[in-house]
Amino acid sequence: YTNSWTYMVLMRAALSKIFPQYDLILSLDIDTIVNENINYLWWYHKFLDNYYLAAVREPCKSNDNFMAINMGVVLFNLKKLREDKKDDEIIHALNTIKYEWNEQDCIAEKCQGAIYELPPDYNISNWVDLEKVHHRKIMHFAANKEYRELPIVKKYAQGFGTFNQPDNDFSLDIIIPAYNDVKGLERTLKSIYNSGWITITVVNDCSKEDYTS
16 A cells, blocks of 8 residues: 555564564654663663563553554564564555555554563653653654644754754764665655754664765
8 A cells, every 4th residue: 555655654664674684673763852861761671571572551442452553662672573473464454454554554554462661751742642652752743733833843954944044052973783785775865955063873783885075
């Protein structure tokens, strides 16, 4: 159903196959802002031995028998997804069933009973229980109009909306992991607006291809 969903969105259903060298991966939507130190989020991997992923609940779509999640921030246990062949099950379902929110609803359905619930602080949006939010660790502001008035969001909007130099105290660091895909890296770099307040770091993950040029 790629006529409705981009490959980049659907890719999250296949992370365990795309990155076979990793056992754990943290996925964040592009419309999220990390507002505090989130080292503790990575610490949750200690609890994930028997879980496929950790995510924030969406109360409006959840009930006593089903935990709906928001894919804006997800900590994936790639090792368990592979071991239980759950990744194959998810990919097969996405190719045969049409879901309302596609890979988000599919992953939630197939991983029921093995989803670790994260505090809403890690994915603050209108879809979560805002009364339980204590710290604005990660803001998922696509559906959060009230957060657009926060200084950090305004700086983002100013920088990406007009491509002008934001306030002097604002800069953006982009880190791109690269592995045996020179042409893909070239396309990625060309898609990023060249500005003095953006710093790009490319990390070569032991590729066999030559990235020096």
